[in-house]
Amino acid sequence: MRKLNFVCILTDFFCLLKTFGISLKCLATVMSNWKIRDLLSLGLLGLRHSRGVLTKYSSAGQTVSAAASVSSPQLQPNDAAEKILNLPLEKPDFFRVAELFSLKDLFDARVHLGHKKGCRHRLMEPYLYGCRLDQDIFDLDQTVEHLQRALNFTAHIAYRGGIILFVSRRRQFGHLVESTAKDCGEYAHTRYWQGGLLTNANIQYGPGVRLPDLIIFLSTLNNVFQQHVGVRDAAKMNIPTVGVVDSNCNPCLVTYPVPGNDDTPVAMELYCRLFKMTINRAKDKRRQVELLYGLNAPSPSNS
């Protein structure tokens, strides 16, 4: 019985391999070293987590010979996929987001201006340079660093094909945010945030909804000067966030906060432009790298 078990598993296995175009030869060499689970996970790594139902064809256990007819396809689709994904992680600034802006740009866009001293949030104190006639001034050196990290993270997520959601409840900039998202090819939510949008997505939007992989808050407050529900919900659903935090905001739950002004139109336009440029850059880079590795692949697929 045990032998039959193993054979059943193997046949299924071969059928799987057939769908992913992995050769038997490769399997033979690899099987000895890898666990079954790891092998399959490798197969999935290159794909953007295949949607659709994966149908496994089980030959009824007796027809093992069917598996032998697996053709010889690409030799290293897994390696290429892994390389594509890990390539940007090797350099500190692969997408060169630091070149997109300078401290002077931030100053000219009045990013350093915060709210009055009375509105200050306790947790924003480390990001403030000082207080000029009761108005909080951000430390732009820190802002530059935080913004670089945030843009870098965004670029990597966009490179990996993640879904990015822009959120802002400021009516003044609703259209700007939506058009920014449209230009990137990503998503925006600038209207009323329903309570279960992230936490109850399966019921509200049907089963099997794909949640965003990154949420960018262009203002972390809602219209009643309380923290936007999305910040807490994203933390609940284990979704990283990038957020522009003003001096009256709570930055603790935002994964990559960017301390800066979120009220001035110039500042908001600057942020939107920067995010749009990083995302487009990252996507273009991805297409480039895919083409490059597609050309480098030695044997064409025969499956």
Next chain:
Amino acid sequence: MKWHFVQNVSTCMHCSSDLTSPRWWCCPPMRNHVMSPLAIELVVPTLRLTLQHSRWQYCTLALAFSPFKQKEEEGDGSGGEMAGSRLERFGTVFSRVRDLMRSGVIQKADKPIWYDVYEVFPPKREPLYVKQQSRPAVNKQDPVPEIFYREDEVRAKFYEQYGTGPRPLDLSNPNFVSTCQRFVTKFNELRNHSDLSDSALFEETGKALLSEGVVLKRRGAVPAESSRDAVLDLKLTDMLAELQNAASSPSTHNPAEPELPVPTQS
């Protein structure tokens, strides 16, 4: 996602979809559905005992294995909940996912896209939740310092004496130099060259600017009578009297044409 082995059964006992050939099917979501080994045995009633036993082992093995258990974020119709931790107040997003992966709740295949990126590029501060503390009554030293410059003393005196100045501030121009700023620069220049006291220097700067063409009006002095608008001194009673005079005397004039009273003298 749960897998049911449905060989030799015409319809799936759970989703009632029609099955023509023996194959593995993924059923549409069954919330809170637990596929026990016993249930599988019930699904395949017609097999021989030995084979059934082996298939059962196969099924359970495959279920335990379940390499294609996909995230709920995938649009594959899975209603099963992906393992996650909704405790935003304990640890960070990264620490929770890392621990879930370490314990095996989240499979390597289900690793989130951002995980590797976060590992290589962590944020400057870990996004831990910080409890809101009730403010103590004791006012500790203000951690945010006030920003003051040496020129602020000069500026303060300038505004006190001259008000905002003759020219309005143009904030749209980043290189704009206001009257106050010119005053301050002139003041500093004079201070470097001469050794007068501050108040004397102040007067000197005022004179220097006057020579350059910038007229500074003192705010404290009462403005002269002549500067007042002549209209302000008009009295309505006087105007009415004039109107009546004008109406009564020229009776030969057309009364239909109303003449606007022109204030000849106040």
